[in-house]
Amino acid sequence: MRFYLSLIALTTVLNGFAQQSELLIPKDAVTVFSLNNIQLLQKVSLDDLVSYEFMAEVQQELFDGSTSGKTLKDSGLDFDQRLNVFYGKGDQYEISGFTFGMKDKEQLFTVFDDFEKSKSPYEGVELYTSFFNNLLIKGNQGLLIRVEPTMEKIDEITDSIWYARGFEDPWMELYYPEDDYEGEFDGEMEEEMYQETFDTEDQGNYFPPDQEDPLKKNYFELRDSVNTIYQQRYFSFVCDELFKDGYNLMKHDLRFTEHIKHTSEGIFYLDNSRSVQKAQNLWYLQTMFPTLYNDVKELYTGNVILGDLFLKDNAVEFKVEARYGQELGSIYEKMNNSKFDKDVLKYIHKDNSAFFSYNVNLREAYEQAYKVIVPILENERNVQVSYNLLMLELINEYVNKDALFDTYKGSMFGTFNGIRKIKTKKIIFEYDEETFDYIEREVEAEEDMPIFTLGFSTERGDIPEKILKHLSRLTSRFKNMGDYWVYEEAVLDAASLYMIHKNGLFIFTNDEDLAMNHSDGYGADALKGSLAKKAKKSGFMYGHIDWSRTIDHFPRDFFNEEENEMLDAMRGKTGNMELTSSKTTKESTKFNLVYNFNGEYENSGKYLLDLVNSVYVISK
Amino acid sequence: MKHRIYFLIIGLVFGLTSCIEIIDDVTIHNDGSGTYKYTVNLSASKVKINSILALDSLDGKKVPSKEDIENDFLDVIESLKKKSGITNVDYSMDFSDYIFKLQCDFKSIEYLQDAIKAIVKEQSKEKDSEEYNYNWISWDGNKLMRSIPELDIKQTKSMKQEDIDLLKTGNYTSITRFDRPVDRFENAKALMSKNKMAVMIKTDPYSLTQDYNLLENTIYLTPQK
Numbered sequence: 001m002r003f004y005l006s007l008i009a010l011t012t013v014l015n016g017f018a019q020q021s022e023l024l025i026p027k028d029a030v031t032v033f034s035l036n037n038i039q040l041l042q043k044v045s046l047d048d049l050v051s052y053e054f055m056a057e058v059q060q061e062l063f064d065g066s067t068s069g070k071t072l073k074d075s076g077l078d079f080d081q082r083l084n085v086f087y088g089k090g091d092q093y094e095i096s097g098f099t100f101g102m103k104d105k106e107q108l109f110t111v112f113d114d115f116e117k118s119k120s121p122y123e124g125v126e127l128y129t130s131f132f133n134n135l136l137i138k139g140n141q142g143l144l145i146r147v148e149p150t151m152e153k154i155d156e157i158t159d160s161i162w163y164a165r166g167f168e169d170p171w172m173e174l175y176y177p178e179d180d181y182e183g184e185f186d187g188e189m190e191e192e193m194y195q196e197t198f199d200t201e202d203q204g205n206y207f208p209p210d211q212e213d214p215l216k217k218n219y220f221e222l223r224d225s226v227n228t229i230y231q232q233r234y235f236s237f238v239c240d241e242l243f244k245d246g247y248n249l250m251k252h253d254l255r256f257t258e259h260i261k262h263t264s265e266g267i268f269y270l271d272n273s274r275s276v277q278k279a280q281n282l283w284y285l286q287t288m289f290p291t292l293y294n295d296v297k298e299l300y301t302g303n304v305i306l307g308d309l310f311l312k313d314n315a316v317e318f319k320v321e322a323r324y325g326q327e328l329g330s331i332y333e334k335m336n337n338s339k340f341d342k343d344v345l346k347y348i349h350k351d352n353s354a355f356f357s358y359n360v361n362l363r364e365a366y367e368q369a370y371k372v373i374v375p376i377l378e379n380e381r382n383v384q385v386s387y388n389l390l391m392l393e394l395i396n397e398y399v400n401k402d403a404l405f406d407t408y409k410g411s412m413f414g415t416f417n418g419i420r421k422i423k424t425k426k427i428i429f430e431y432d433e434e435t436f437d438y439i440e441r442e443v444e445a446e447e448d449m450p451i452f453t454l455g456f457s458t459e460r461g462d463i464p465e466k467i468l469k470h471l472s473r474l475t476s477r478f479k480n481m482g483d484y485w486v487y488e489e490a491v492l493d494a495a496s497l498y499m500i501h502k503n504g505l506f507i508f509t510n511d512e513d514l515a516m517n518h519s520d521g522y523g524a525d526a527l528k529g530s531l532a533k534k535a536k537k538s539g540f541m542y543g544h545i546d547w548s549r550t551i552d553h554f555p556r557d558f559f560n561e562e563e564n565e566m567l568d569a570m571r572g573k574t575g576n577m578e579l580t581s582s583k584t585t586k587e588s589t590k591f592n593l594v595y596n597f598n599g600e601y602e603n604s605g606k607y608l609l610d611l612v613n614s615v616y617v618i619s620k
Numbered sequence: 621m622k623h624r625i626y627f628l629i630i631g632l633v634f635g636l637t638s639c640i641e642i643i644d645d646v647t648i649h650n651d652g653s654g655t656y657k658y659t660v661n662l663s664a665s666k667v668k669i670n671s672i673l674a675l676d677s678l679d680g681k682k683v684p685s686k687e688d689i690e691n692d693f694l695d696v697i698e699s700l701k702k703k704s705g706i707t708n709v710d711y712s713m714d715f716s717d718y719i720f721k722l723q724c725d726f727k728s729i730e731y732l733q734d735a736i737k738a739i740v741k742e743q744s745k746e747k748d749s750e751e752y753n754y755n756w757i758s759w760d761g762n763k764l765m766r767s768i769p770e771l772d773i774k775q776t777k778s779m780k781q782e783d784i785d786l787l788k789t790g791n792y793t794s795i796t797r798f799d800r801p802v803d804r805f806e807n808a809k810a811l812m813s814k815n816k817m818a819v820m821i822k823t824d825p826y827s828l829t830q831d832y833n834l835l836e837n838t839i840y841l842t843p844q845k
Contacts, residue, residue, distance in 0.1 A: 426663040427717050429643060429793075436795050436818040438643070440719075447667040492670035493716060 021081040022260055024099040024136070024143040026238050027252035029086035032269040034260055036082055076107030078140060082260075086249075090274070092153050093234040097145035102137065112144075121236075122243035134235060138243070147238055149230035157230065158223045170219035255323070259306045268307030268320075273300045295376040301325045318593040327372050329586035335365030335410075336540035336584035341457045343503040344413040345532050346521025347514070353550040354416040355527075356543035356579075357535050362410030363401065370396065406459040417451040417511060418549060424494045449495050453514060455507035464506050468499065483519040539581035539589065547575045547597070639664040640790040640825060646766075647797040650844060652728040652759055662718035665786070669718055686715055693720065699739050700724060705731025729759045764796060764839045767832075787826035794821045794835050800842055807837035 025032060077083070081101025088095050102108055109115070115128035115135050128135040136143045162170060217225065241247045250257045256269050302325035310317040324332065338361040348355050377389040426445040429438045458464070468485050472478035477488040483500070490497035491510045498515030500507040509515060514522075527535075535542040575597030582590035641661040648654040662669055675683050684692070693713060701709045705727035712721045726732035733755060758765045801816035810821045823834050 422667075424667060426666070427661055427719060429641065429659075429661065431820070434814045436797070436813040436820050445664055447665070449667060492667050492674070494667045494670065 020139075021099045021101045021141045022084050023248055023250060024138065024141055024242060025084055025086050025249040026088070026095055026145070026242055027247060027249050028088040028090055028093075028095050028238060029249050030088035030271050030274045032084055032086045032249065032256070033266060034082050034084045034269075035266045036262075036264065074107060075111045076102060076104035076109075078103040081141070088274070089150065091150070093147055093149045093230070093238075095145060095147050095238060097133070097143065099141060099143045102140050102142045105137070108142070122239065125243050136239065136243070143242075145235075145238070147231060147235040149227060149234055153230065154223060154227050158219070158226045161226070162219055162222060167219070253304075255304055255306065262308050264308035264319075265311045266309035268305070268309065270305040270307075272303040272305055272322075273297070295379065299325065299328055299372070299376070303328065314597055316595045316597075318595075320591040320593070321588050322591070323588045326586055329588075331365055331368045331372060332584050332589065333586050334368040335360050335362070336589070337361050337364055338409075338411055338540065340536045340538075341411050341413075341504070342536070343505055343521075344411075344455070344457075345528075345535070346503060346523075346526050347453060347455060347505065347507060347518075348413070348415050348527040349417060349522050350525055350527050351549075352415045352527070352546075353418050354543075354545040355414065355535075356541070357413040357538075358411065359540050360410035362408065363405035365410070366401070366405070403460060403463065407461075407463045409457045409459070412454065412456040414455075415453045416550065417453065419448050420451050421446040422449040422495045422510075422512075447494065449491070449510065451509075451511045453507060453509040453511055455500075455505045455509075457504055458501075458506045459504065461501040461504070461506055464499075465501060481515075484515040486515070534578070534580065539583050541579065541581040541591075543577075543579035545577040547577065639786050641793075642791070642825065643793045643795070645795045645797070646757075648729065648759060648764060648799075650761070650799045652761070653726060654729070654732075655723065655725050656732055657721070657723045659722075660720045666716075666718050689713075690715075696739055696743070697722070699742060700735060703731070703735035703738060706735050729757050733757055762841050762843070764798075764841075765837075766794075766796065766839075767836045784826060787829070788824050790825045792823050792825050792828055792835075795819070796837075796839060798839075798841055800844060803840045803842045805837055805839045807835070809834070810837055 022034060078101030083098060083100050085098045086096065112128070112130075112135055114130045115133075116130070118127045118129045120127035120136075122136075122138075124138060126137040128137070133144055133146045136145070250260070253271065259267055259269060302323060304323050305320060306323065307318060307320040310319070336359070338359040340357065340359050344357055374389070374392070377385055377392075380386070424445050424447050425442050427440050428443055430441050431438045468478065468480070471487075472480060472485075477490070479486050479488070483502075485499040485501075487497045487499070489495070495510045496512065498507075498509050498512065500509070500515060500519045502519055503521065507514075531544060535544075575595060577593065577595045580592045639662070641659075641664070643657070643659040643661075645657040645659070646654060647656075672683055673686065677683055690713060693711070697709060697711050700706055700722075706724050707727075708723075708725040710721075710723045712719075714720070724732075726735070756767050795818055797818040799817075802812055802819055805812070805819055807821060809823070810819050812819055819837065819839055821835050821837065828834055
């Protein structure tokens with residue numbers, strides 16, 4: 001018995017150690033994608049892997065031919081460990097990289113062939129460096145990391161040294177090396193000069209002016225030095241925390257520690273509270289109104305998005321939980337306290353390609369936000385904030401909130417009904433056979449147009465009607481057609497926009513058929529059955545896309561090459577995508593995105609990476 | 621023999637592929653002076669163009685605003701006005717139907733050719749190229765020789781199929797007019813007007829990108845009385 005218990009304990013311990021690549025994720029990681037089932041990735045070629053945007057920061061030495069013709073299987077990775085891709089940006093520096101398990105060091109260095117061994121300051125840790133990146137190996141785990149000071153930090157330090165040395169504005173010297181410009185520079189001028197300098201075709205050959213004394217650094221050389229020093233400093237800082245203090249993301253955020261235990265194919269972690277802090281508009285807040293900034297930061301505390309990715313035989317499921325703090329949660333809870341408007345279903349055709357519904361209660365959200373935000377603003381002793389607070393309170397008193405929120409309650413829906421030919425006009429040139437002189441003639445033409453419908457619930461449709469009535473006096477292109485209004489050539493200067501106010505809904509559409517023949521709804525052809533039930537029962541949001549009807553209609557021009565590749569992979573496959581949401585509580589809202597498809601993907605590992613990359617691009 | 625002269629305006633204006641119609645119309649008087657007219661008609665694709673112009677970027681490249689297009693076009697006009705031997709420069713830009721016209725008088729074919737070469741050079745990244753030495757039109761008083769630009773075939777190879785299809789549905793019309801009747805011409809695809817004073821060749825932009833000799837022609841006029 002003791003033998004079995006020992007065996008179980010040993011197995012548990014070994015398994016525990018076998019899954020430790022996540023212990024090398026620095027605490028500064030704000031976004032993490034952790035791929036559990038990396039067996040799937042064995043077939044993925046390394047060339048494909050390094051072409052993903054989420055690998056962009058660390059790919060330089062991988063993308064130098066050493067990966068040619070190889071797959072991840074040849075890379076020495078341990079497929080029993082997780083592969084964790086991370087990214088994080090703080091006030092001082094940003095980090096990017098990935099952690100992995102290692103099975104065969106020799107094989108690993110046939111891929112990482114540009115790394116050279118350096119002296120490691122950490123016991124039991126091997127350090128390898130290349131021009132951009134650092135590879136640290138501890139036992140059978142590896143950390144490939146790049147640490148860069150933020151541009152703001154480099155600017156700040158470089159400028160302070162530069163001016164302290166008594167030099168003038170370096171940009172002046174750059175733009176007007178010989179001119180004596182005495183006027184004042186405004187922002188627009190500066191932007192113009194910047195464009196002129198850097199948008200030229202010769203920018204690759206641009207060299208900054210030298211100092212008279214060759215031993216003194218010019219501004220750009222100084223900047224490079226600052227960059228290098230701070231890069232080393234922050235790299236040491238991050239590694240000290242990891243390898244000396246043993247402090248990592250697992251210890252820093254227990255939500256991540258819990259989440260990474262999930263056995264799904266991949267997990268996703270985004271600490272929105274830290275992501276919010278780096279937002280540019282909050283930087284302004286931090287500088288100008290530090291107290292207010294701290295209060296807003298407090299509001300976002302606990303804001304984290306946790307996701308699980310499941311790959312099934314004929315489905316991919318993405319479960320996401322958005323967690324937030326009590327105060328923000330109280331606003332979301334009130335906002336999502338809204339019933340589904342059944343009349344919406346009347347305007348969704350049973351054969352539609354895609355639709356969504358969104359139910360929110362703006363009135364309650366406004367009242368709650370007012371309760372939460374006004375006390376925060378009241379604490380700020382600042383003229384501008386006080387003035388804005390006064391305006392807010394006056395508006396709150398004087399504006400007829402009943403009229404406002406009854407006009408736009410917040411609930412809306414949208415449909416995509418595919419591409420239809422619409423009638424337009426074009427100019428042709430007609431030639432006289434006698435002289436070949438030509439004249440212009442306007443003729444009827446047809447062009448493709450995506451057909452959309454967007455509507456919102458209203459109890460005061462008379463208010464938008466008033467606006468339309470006045471607009472129709474201003475231009476003959478606005479017309480009241482009885483059951484609907486039309487604004488001619490409103491969409492892309494070609495198609496008409498129709499407006500319907502019926503059944504407590506105000507609807508905008510470029511669907512002529514809906515306006516002219518179905519202004520009361522599609523009747524027997526309206527959406528019914530299970531889809532309608534799901535839309536009604538979902539939380540504040542529901543979305544459904546029928547790929548077979550939608551994907552072929554996506555305009556290729558609007559997507560880049562990689563996105564088109566992903567869309568191409570989906571073309572020709574039937575299936576649907578469904579987004580549902582839970583009821584919102586003060587603590588969290590859950591979303592579930594399921595993509596069901598018929599047929600198999602040739603390489604599910606590549607598909608997994610496609611999805612991870614999409615999420616990375618969206619979340620970055 | 622690489623020229624992008626005729627496509628300069630299109631390149632400047634859009635860099636986008638749409639159902640396009642181009643008319644290139646040259647009138648040559650007996651004394652060698654004449655009038656040059658160039659028309660780009662994108663009205664058949666105005667929905668597509670409007671939808672693209674509504675975007676900030678497309679396929680990773682910045683989409684020019686109407687103002688950018690107008691400024692680029694005006695740059696070419698202003699530059700053309702300053703060229704010697706070029707007078708009466710006129711233009712129109714119709715942003716509702718996307719029709720762009722340019723017209724000028726020239727003292728002689730050489731002046732026109734030099735002016736266009738200079739503008740291409742100004743707008744091009746390549747400041748020194750053998751292309752600028754190539755003469756694409758010549759006139760000796762009785763015989764006119766015209767060749768036409770070579771669109772970069774490599775560029776069309778990287779185009780998406782639907783863009784190539786759009787180029788195929790477009791029109792490229794080249795007209796050459798004279799003060800006296802045409803005797804004969806060498807391009808079998810050319811047509812003569814009933815009054816024998818003009819020669820026209822029609823093709824589509826895609827065919828031109830594949831065979832830039834399509835519009836090459838030598839036109840012989842009847843002797844001057």
